[in-house]
Amino acid sequence: MIRDILDIYNRNWSQILVWSLAIIFPVTTISFLGMIYVNISQEAIVPAIFSVLAIVLNFIVCIPPFMKMVIAYKQDDTIHPMEGILYFIKQFGILFILTSIFYFIAVMGMYLLFIPTFIAIVFLLIFPFFSEGRNVKSVFKQTFQTIVRENIALIGELLIIFSINIGCWGAMMLFMSQYENNIFAFLMIRVLLNVLVFPFIYIYLTLRFRKELNHPLMD
Amino acid sequence: MFNTMKFFQAIGVSILLTIVISFLLSFIPMESYGLFLLIQTILTYGSVGLFAAKWNPETPYTAAYLGAIMIAFISFLLSHFVFNILVFADPEGIARSLSYAVIVSLLFACGTDLFRKKREGALQ
Numbered sequence: 001m002i003r004d005i006l007d008i009y010n011r012n013w014s015q016i017l018v019w020s021l022a023i024i025f026p027v028t029t030i031s032f033l034g035m036i037y038v039n040i041s042q043e044a045i046v047p048a049i050f051s052v053l054a055i056v057l058n059f060i061v062c063i064p065p066f067m068k069m070v071i072a073y074k075q076d077d078t079i080h081p082m083e084g085i086l087y088f089i090k091q092f093g094i095l096f097i098l099t100s101i102f103y104f105i106a107v108m109g110m111y112l113l114f115i116p117t118f119i120a121i122v123f124l125l126i127f128p129f130f131s132e133g134r135n136v137k138s139v140f141k142q143t144f145q146t147i148v149r150e151n152i153a154l155i156g157e158l159l160i161i162f163s164i165n166i167g168c169w170g171a172m173m174l175f176m177s178q179y180e181n182n183i184f185a186f187l188m189i190r191v192l193l194n195v196l197v198f199p200f201i202y203i204y205l206t207l208r209f210r211k212e213l214n215h216p217l218m219d
Numbered sequence: 220m221f222n223t224m225k226f227f228q229a230i231g232v233s234i235l236l237t238i239v240i241s242f243l244l245s246f247i248p249m250e251s252y253g254l255f256l257l258i259q260t261i262l263t264y265g266s267v268g269l270f271a272a273k274w275n276p277e278t279p280y281t282a283a284y285l286g287a288i289m290i291a292f293i294s295f296l297l298s299h300f301v302f303n304i305l306v307f308a309d310p311e312g313i314a315r316s317l318s319y320a321v322i323v324s325l326l327f328a329c330g331t332d333l334f335r336k337k338r339e340g341a342l343q
Contacts, residue, residue, distance in 0.1 A: 044303060097230065136223045
């Protein structure tokens with residue numbers, strides 16, 4: 001699995017570089033500045049909930065071009081960087097709206113012993129990788145099939161994502177703690193973290209959830 | 220047949236256009252807030268009407284209407300929960316902004332539909 005991931009990364013590094021500058025950088029900047037604005041403002045009722053929504057959206061919205069790249073690689077093909085950016089623009093709406101709805105369910109589910117929260121988080125982890133379907137029904141159907149197939153192992157994926165992010169963030173904060181910091185330095189560190197970590201996680205999760213890519217002739 | 224995927228695509232493109240162009244507009248020093256709000260209203264709801272009518276050619280007006288209502292509702296929720304503006308205490312304001320949104324969106328959808336019909340007529 002790790003050899004596959006490094007292989008895909010090495011063969012497509014130019015596209016990944018362009019998408020890091022053109023997609024991950026602006027998305028991370030806007031979400032981080034939005035978080036700071038909401039947390040500083042005196043008027044906001046629930047700044048923490050909005051901040052977590054910004055982090056989740058930041059992770060989910062950048063997925064489509066990388067997923068398309070892995071699918072093209074499995075068919076011995078490469079895609080042009082512009083194609084990926086257009087695909088990002090195309091998929092933005094459904095990712096944004098479904099993420100908002102399911103995040104709202106997850107927050108409201110705190111009053112029901114956290115059971116809807118776990119279901120919604122697992123759904124949020126999986127559905128972006130099936131979002132290129134023809135209609136919304138097929139997206140839901142494939143997502144629930146994957147949830148049933150993987151069931152308990154999904155906690156492992158969640159642990160991997162959270163621990164990589166928190167570990168890298170903590171290491172970078174240790175490195176930064178000797179200097180005088182401001183918002184701009186934190187923003188740059190955050191962008192650097194996302195640019196370094198996100199492509200590997202996206203490639204890994206695509207290979208993990210799209211099982212039919214590994215055996216294209218079997219159905 | 221109403222295509223939900225294309226409808227969501229239209230909403231996403233509209234939100235992205237609003238974010239990008241209002242970020243660029245903020246570098247221009249503008250005297251009046253009214254002009255800025257007018258530009259943003261036409262940009263957001265006009266683009267959702269245009270793209271919804273373009274990508275949903277069989278049900279252009281339904282898609283444009285639902286898209287405008289949805290974006291207006293998202294903005295109400297955001298201003299209530301994040302900015303703590305008491306929008307739900309002002310029913311007239313809600314009616315005014317919803318009707319402006321729907322009017323602008325339907326005008327752009329109508330224009331797109333007329334344009335397409337004219338072009339198809341010229342092709343035949």
